[in-house]
Amino acid sequence: MGSHAAPHHHKRMLVTAASLLLVGGGLLGLPRADGAPAPADACRTTAAHLPRGDCGPFWQVLAEDFNGDRVPLGSFSDCEHDVDTSAAHCGGLKGKYRDNWWAYPTGWPDTAADRGRQVVGVYHPEDTVSVGPAANGDGRMSIRMWRPADGGPVHAAAVVPRAVMQMKYGKYSARIKVTKLAPGYKSAWLHYGGGCEMDHPEGEWTGSLSSFHHPCGGGEQGWFPGSDDWTRWHTVSTEWTPGHVRFFVDGRQTGHDTRDVPDLPLSWVLQNESALEGPGAAPGSSAQLDITWVAAYAYGWK
Template sequence: MGSHAAAGRRRPLVLGALGVTLLVALLSIPGAGGAPVSADACRDMGTSLPRGDCGPFWQVMAEDFNGDRMPLGAFSDCDHHADTSAAYCAGLKGEYRDNWWAYPTGWRDTANDRARAVAGVYHPEDTVSVGPAENGDGRMRIRMWRPADGGPVHAAAVVPRAVMQMKYGKYSARIKVTKQAPGYKSAWLHYGGGCEMDHPEGEWTGALSAFHHPCGGGGQGSFRGADDWTEWHTVSTEWTPGHVRFFVDGREIGHDTRDVPDRPLSWVMQNESALEGPGAAPGSSAQLEITWVAAYAYGWK
């Protein structure tokens, strides 16, 4: 189990890469003993939950989902102090109630603003659960689905409370899409005040990428991170004064310095209906699994 600590609702997405490629990092840097070393601040290439402070970051959340189980239905009644650091889901209990919030049932996802033929509505109560995999590994599961009658997609956006409305920081998770279907995507983001940082983002049947939309406008920074969501990937965003860096599996895939946010923003682990390509078919579903989440504040020394 992890530690504790509001999110913007639906954020605008600028579609398409506008050709801003700022800095794409090299592959993993060999360490003194020849073993690969991550290029991020923690220098950790392991697949297990990282623990402890690293570089200019101090850890405020370390969650491996190996504690209590949260069945479907637990992430319910979430419309309490929504979008503030006091937000909570009354259906949760114990540390999960302290540590997690979700967009309340009934909030509409981004596709609604794009006049997509298939859009979604957030339903954390029937999309989000926590429990062990067959090998005993604790995981959070995001299972989005579309009713057989062709209604809206049931989407999910979960928010770690420890880093709601936090300025700067490091945000990491290990993720895998365990069931693919067209029409489903992720856009994990920080946004507000005209600023936006997205990582990871993409349709689950396509590539995993990162994007930066400068606060002052202009072309987005677009950085391809991995070809396939169905492999395990460790994704990290490092946000410091004047800089945002994106990492996949220890490799820096992008770095932008243009109008980087300098205001508190929340980390929204947003999963929703697709904005490109075909919409989700009636009766379809797709699933993302998260085996750990780690988050860090900035400037501890």
């Protein structure tokens, strides 16, 4: 993994004509112009329940539904160990969560700090990340970001599944919902490094859910809209294979690019932070994203 803040501006440009052809008419999961349905993801991952098992060229290396677990606030602490490596860990975690999860350490600035935003964020996993049952009993990882009433920086969170740190290619899926909405908060779940970046999902939580591809060799980014509403449950997936990156929302392909796709090991960062567009978070405000399951797969030739 490279730095702890995403290195690119995400300007909402239309993709190039070539990239539009690569999308194949799959934007928003609608049928293509030739009448064929948009491609489904390799695992046909649309259900509310955690998918288990291998599919297509992908073999599962992580399957977490958070059921039966409680990781209280304060546990994602002491995360400065072996940062940005597959040995990274949080000393405050125990058992399988210590084995399977890491978070950007307390005190690292978020992306807004590099952009001259009036309201910026600082990563504080110890008071933003927890695991436990929702009111209906469903186990969830909750990311509750907030801004102090005195107007200080937003408390942000970026969590990293250790099983897929520094992995080349793969499939990355999760089921997510913004359960508490407020202006000034966003997500940018990404793979980046070596001048390359793939972001899915990304967007201010009060706006649209999109994906972006920044080709390794530079040039115009690909922008692919996926949904207009973060406050509904969505299954999001990225499939990264040699020469291809594909983005899916609720099992339907929303974007596909082949321009300078990364061919080096990268980590999957579930990055949540202060907004880069629109109003900043108000003092005393908070917003929350819930994750009901996470699944990740390595890629292998078959």
